[in-house]
Amino acid sequence: xxxxxxxxxxxxxxELFEYGSIRxxxxxxxxxxxxxxxxxNFYEIxxxxxxxxxxxxxxxxxxxxxxxxxxxxxxxxxLQKEPLIMYNxxxxxxxxxxxxxxxxxxxxxxxxxxxxxxxxxxxxxQNLGGAFLYASMMKNLPGLIGIPVTPTIRQEIGxxxxxxxxxxxxxxxxxxxxKKSFHNI
Numbered sequence: 001x002x003x004x005x006x007x008x009x010x011x012x013x014x015e016l017f018e019y020g021s022i023r024x025x026x027x028x029x030x031x032x033x034x035x036x037x038x039x040x041n042f043y044e045i046x047x048x049x050x051x052x053x054x055x056x057x058x059x060x061x062x063x064x065x066x067x068x069x070x071x072x073x074x075x076x077x078x079l080q081k082e083p084l085i086m087y088n089x090x091x092x093x094x095x096x097x098x099x100x101x102x103x104x105x106x107x108x109x110x111x112x113x114x115x116x117x118x119x120x121x122x123x124x125x126q127n128l129g130g131a132f133l134y135a136s137m138m139k140n141l142p143g144l145i146g147i148p149v150t151p152t153i154r155q156e157i158g159x160x161x162x163x164x165x166x167x168x169x170x171x172x173x174x175x176x177x178x179k180k181s182f183h184n185i
Contacts, residue, residue: 020090
């Protein structure tokens with residue numbers, strides 16, 4: 001979508017930064033970023049303007065050799081002793097997952113926090129552990145098995161920008177372009 005936006009509006013500069021959703025949202029609130037693409041399932045989302053792009057189901061990913069590889073669904077209780085690879089600590093998904101584990105009285109066996117999908121995939125393919133990922137990512141991760149988590153975990157992904165702040169023309173165009181692009185899907 002970014003390339004399509006740049007093609008439609010070549011005079012508008014766009015610069016991308018990778019942050020966890022919580023940090024990105026805070027940077028929007030602090031006027032460091034104009035807008036951010038975030039996981040919208042955090043408690044202060046109401047302090048920002050937002051536009052939901054999609055809703056994603058979370059799956060637990062393992063290698064084809066993993067004992068859970070043939071499972072049709074997986075519960076948090078089944079993962080009690082499983083080595084886990086989690087996103088970096090400012091991840092909204094982590095907050096959701098840790099809350100689920102805590103509710104069940106489970107201390108997860110987290111062996112690594114990472115933001116790089118290549119690193120996460122490498123650990124999984126070497127059968128060193130499993131990771132929670134968005135279901136739509138599976139089509140770009142051949143060789144991994146995505147098992148639906150039960151009860152289902154859904155996360156909403158979207159754009160956020162500061163409330164009460166004048167949105168400049170470039171940001172307004174990007175928001176409108178995003179809304180139009182995802183409305184047509």
